[in-house]
Structures are given as structure tokens and as C-alpha cells.
Amino acid sequence: MTLKAVKGFKDILPEEARKRQRIEETARQIFEGCGLEEIRTPILERTEVFARGIGEHTDIVEKEMYTFEDRNGQLLTLRPEATAGILRAVIEHKLYNKSPLLKLYTVGPMFRHERPQKGRLRQFHQLNVEYIGSSSPLADAEVVFLAYEIVSKFADQDDLILEMNSLGCPKCRPLHRKDLVLFLKNNVEDFCEDCQRRAGLNPLRVFDCKNEECQAVLKFAPVIKHYICPECAIHMGKVLDALEAFEIPFVQNAYLVRGLDYYKRTTFELKARGLGAQSTVAAGGRYDGLSSLLGGPDLPGVGMAVGVERLLLLMKEELAPRRADLFIAALGDEARTEALYWIGYLRRQGLKVEYSLEDKSLKAQMKQADKAGARYCLIVGEREMDEEEAILRDMKTKEQEGIDLDDLPEILVEKIKSQGDE
RNA sequence: GUGGGCGUAGCUCAGUUGGUUAGAGCGUCGGGUUGUGGCCCCGGAGGCCGAGGGUUCAAGUCCCUCCGCUCACCCCA
Numbered sequence: 001m002t003l004k005a006v007k008g009f010k011d012i013l014p015e016e017a018r019k020r021q022r023i024e025e026t027a028r029q030i031f032e033g034c035g036l037e038e039i040r041t042p043i044l045e046r047t048e049v050f051a052r053g054i055g056e057h058t059d060i061v062e063k064e065m066y067t068f069e070d071r072n073g074q075l076l077t078l079r080p081e082a083t084a085g086i087l088r089a090v091i092e093h094k095l096y097n098k099s100p101l102l103k104l105y106t107v108g109p110m111f112r113h114e115r116p117q118k119g120r121l122r123q124f125h126q127l128n129v130e131y132i133g134s135s136s137p138l139a140d141a142e143v144v145f146l147a148y149e150i151v152s153k154f155a156d157q158d159d160l161i162l163e164m165n166s167l168g169c170p171k172c173r174p175l176h177r178k179d180l181v182l183f184l185k186n187n188v189e190d191f192c193e194d195c196q197r198r199a200g201l202n203p204l205r206v207f208d209c210k211n212e213e214c215q216a217v218l219k220f221a222p223v224i225k226h227y228i229c230p231e232c233a234i235h236m237g238k239v240l241d242a243l244e245a246f247e248i249p250f251v252q253n254a255y256l257v258r259g260l261d262y263y264k265r266t267t268f269e270l271k272a273r274g275l276g277a278q279s280t281v282a283a284g285g286r287y288d289g290l291s292s293l294l295g296g297p298d299l300p301g302v303g304m305a306v307g308v309e310r311l312l313l314l315m316k317e318e319l320a321p322r323r324a325d326l327f328i329a330a331l332g333d334e335a336r337t338e339a340l341y342w343i344g345y346l347r348r349q350g351l352k353v354e355y356s357l358e359d360k361s362l363k364a365q366m367k368q369a370d371k372a373g374a375r376y377c378l379i380v381g382e383r384e385m386d387e388e389e390a391i392l393r394d395m396k397t398k399e400q401e402g403i404d405l406d407d408l409p410e411i412l413v414e415k416i417k418s419q420g421d422e
Numbered sequence: 423g424u425g426g427g428c429g430u431a432g433c434u435c436a437g438u439u440g441g442u443u444a445g446a447g448c449g450u451c452g453g454g455u456u457g458u459g460g461c462c463c464c465g466g467a468g469g470c471c472g473a474g475g476g477u478u479c480a481a482g483u484c485c486c487u488c489c490g491c492u493c494a495c496c497c498c499a
Contacts, residue, residue: 307499366459
């Protein structure tokens with residue numbers, strides 16, 4: 001029995017790692033360009049951080065967290081999402097005293113013990129953004145903007161759909177919730193088993209049900225939109241106006257809800273065709289009460305997460321093959337030793353130089369040069385050593401020229417670097 | 423946790439009504455004269471046919487159990 005990775009945990013092999021590098025590079029560029037700063041918090045937190053932050057009765061906390069006791073009997077959890085940990089760090093280090101608005105991003109693995117399927121792993125990765133300290137609807141719009149910008153860099157815009165909704169606030173939400181619960185109670189018979197269960201735990205969730213009969217009944221259910229207080233309505237209006245100004249297309253979905261308790265007001269999901277059942281590639285919303293829930297000051301906040309694995313699924317473009325600037329094919333011990341000196345020098349000059357670790361035939365070395373995508377191949381054997389002139393072959397044009405051994409590295413640097421600028 | 427689909431070389435897959443040494447393409451390595459890559463040609467390596475039982479003279483092929491992968495429910499990024 002060979003050893004295998006744990007279920008839902010995947011090895012990221014070189015080809016995929018390169019794609020992820022591209023995604024992260026692009027994201028960082030966009031984040032930094034918008035004035036965000038990176039924060040990195042631990043993957044492990046005290047269970048409390050998530051239990052209080054995410055909500056005791058959410059599925060995540062109830063049955064999906066990797067929670068265990070360490071050697072001292074302390075309850076720890078592998079983070080299932082990023083926001084709670086970041087808030088914990090912001091509060092712990094009183095970062096809010098340094099600036100009234102913190103614009104933070106982080107990239108890294110999250111862990112949830114769910115059954116794996118397309119676009120869903122137990123260890124998965126997110127690009128995360130948090131705007132902490134601002135109640136402005138523009139903060140909400142910025143966060144949506146960032147999600148949209150990143151995703152649309154890798155996905156066809158026609159395949160994307162941005163859904164917006166407002167969940168209301170502690171003032172107006174309870175009214176809706178009360179009426180909704182009442183409605184569900186009065187119509188219990190018409191709902192599927194799942195919905196009947198949801199009604200007790202997280203009533204908003206029934207709106208997510210895929211059952212057609214449930215959806216038919218839900219047409220008559222109280223919708224948040226009609227309960228929202230003037231403040232929330234104005235906030236929502238400003239967010240949507242800003243999105244229009246940003247030229248980001250969206251639709252309003254009155255049934256859009258969130259799985260985490262801490263969300264208030266703005267909530268959104270960016271969905272994509274071609275992802276399978278897990279169609280959400282990015283999502284987020286406002287979480288004004290979270291900071292105080294975690295024992296910090298009453299800081300407003302809004303954030304979002306992009307699912308990296310899902311983005312990977314959408315990423316169609318093939319990566320450019322790797323390219324070496326130069327491959328050095330050396331024949332014989334003397335040439336080889338000299339070649340090593342050149343290789344060290346050239347690499348320190350920033351050139352991508354490869355060569356064969358094994359003592360192979362010239363033909364085999366040329367093949368290797370080809371596989372490395374080398375633009376040039378330098379050939380040096382006994383003959384060249386005697387004549388004090390190595391052969392430089394342009395792999396594309398097949399043209400060859402002699403290079404004087406005396407100041408060979410300098411000549412190569414100049415030649416290859418000037419080529420690269422063209 | 424509940425369903426469906428699938429497990430044969432590194433990868434994608436063939437494998438006839440059960441029948442002898444399990445195949446192909448791609449990849450990989452080597453060769454096609456003395457020191458020159460890609461294309462082409464030739465050759466090599468590489469499989470407890472997911473595991474364990476059973477039926478049979480005979481199992482990759484049939485039956486059972488388990489394991490794994492996968493898609494969907496659920497939930498969510």
C-alpha cells in the first residue's frame with residue numbers, strides 16, 4: 001500500500017503551481033495598485049476565534065472545522081476562513097489605532113471538512129480582502145471591484161454574473177426574520193425535509209433550496225427588500241451606484257444570503273458558468289458587528305474571498321513554456337570545468353542558464369537544450385578548448401558563430417541581454 | 423452523512439462469448455556511423471489489471487466485500 005495524500009488534500013504539482021503563481025502575481029498587483037497591504041495570520045487559531053466569529057450554529061462551526069486539542073489541552077482549529085483571524089490580529093495589535101481604515105489582503109490555505117467535489121477541497125486556497133474601519137458604501141463597492149477585477153482577468157466576462165443583495169442590519173433584519181419564520185411555519189407542509197430543518201436553524205437558507213416546489217412557495221415569502229430600513233436602503237443604493245460608475249455589471253438577487261452569521265447589509269456573490277455545482281468563484285459582504293463580537297472595538301468592516309481552485313478551473317489560457325536563455329553543452333572534463341565557471345558567472349548576471357548534470361553525448365545534450373526551451377546553445381569540447389573558441393548556436397535560426405574563450409562570459413551577457421530587450 | 427459513475431503502464435485509453443507471454447497513442451530513455459535539438463524511422467525501460475475473498479480446468483473479464491477517485495445532494499470560496 002503506497003502512501004497517499006489525505007482525502008481532500010491535494011499535491012500542487014509544478015504545472016499547477018505555475019498557474020497559481022500567475023494568479024497570485026496578478027492579484028497582488030491589483031491589490032497593491034489599490035493601496036492594500038498584505039497581512040499574514042497563522043493557519044491555526046484558538047477555536048474560540050471561529051466559534052464566536054462565524055457563529056455557533058453555522059455548518060462550518062458545527063461540523064466542518066478541523067478542531068483538536070494540542071498537547072496542553074488547548075482547543076485549536078485550522079482556519080476555515082480568513083476574516084475572523086485577521087480581525088483577531090487587528091484587535092490584538094490595535095492596528096485600528098494606526099489608521100482609521102485598514103485595507104488588507106491575504107493569500108493562503110483554508111480548511112473545511114466537507115465531502116470533496118468539483119471546485120471543493122478540504123484544503124483550499126483563498127485570495128482575501130478586508131476593508132476594516134469604514135462604513136462607507138464605497139468600501140463595499142471597492143471590495144466588489146477587487147473581486148471582479150481579479151476574476152475577470154482569468155475568466156470570460158460573459159461567463160460571469162455578479163449578484164448583489166442587502167441583508168439589512170440589526171434594526172431591520174429581525175423584523176424580516178420573524179415574518180419569514182412565521183411564513184415557514186404556516187406553510188411547513190409545502191417544503192422539503194431540508195427546508196423544514198433549515199427553517200429552525202437558519203431560515204434565510206431556505207431561499208437557497210434548489211427544489212422547485214420550495215421555490216414556488218417561496219415566491220410568496222417575505223423578502224428582505226421590503227423590510228429594509230431607510231438607512232440600509234440608502235447604503236445599498238450607493239453601493240450599486242458606485243458599481244455602475246466602476247462599469248461593473250450586476251444583477252440584484254433578493255434571495256441571496258450568506259452562510260456566516262456575521263454578515264450585515266451588503267452581500268454579494270460572483271458566479272461563473274462552467275464551474276459545476278460550486279459555481280461561486282468569489283463572495284463577500286459587510287460584517288460591521290464582527291469586531292465587537294470578538295471583543296474588540298466596534299469597527300465596521302467589509303470583505304471578500306476569491307476561491308483559487310475555482311479560479312483555476314476557469315483559467316483556460318495555457319502558460320507560455322519555460323525558456324532558458326542559454327544551454328551549455330560541454331564535452332570532456334576540461335571543457336566541463338571551464339563551463340561550470342561560465343555558468344556561475346552568467347547566472348549571477350541574471351541569465352537563465354541550464355546544462356546537463358550527466359556526462360552525455362552532444363546529441364543528448366542538444367535534446368535537453370531543446371526541452372529547456374533554450375534560445376542559444378553553447379557547444380564546447382576538446383576541439384574548442386584547443387582552438388580557444390566555443391560555438392554558439394542560435395536554436396531557432398540554427399546559425400552558429402565562434403566565441404573567443406578569453407572573455408566569453410562577458411560577450412555572452414552582452415549578446416543575450418541585448419537580444420532580450422528587443 | 424446520503425446517492426450515482428469509475429478504478430488496466432507516468433498520462434489518455436483498448437482488451438472480442440472467461441482461454442496461453444496484457445496492448446496502443448502520448449511521455450520517458452537510447453539508437454539512426456566519427457561532435458549538433460525539434461520532424462521522421464527503429465529499439466528499450468515501465469503494469470501484484472485498486473485490494474481481499476469466491477465461482478471455474480482457466481478470471482483484467484463473472485459474483486461478493488472493502489478501499490480509492492469522481493460527480494451530485496448538503497454546504498460554500
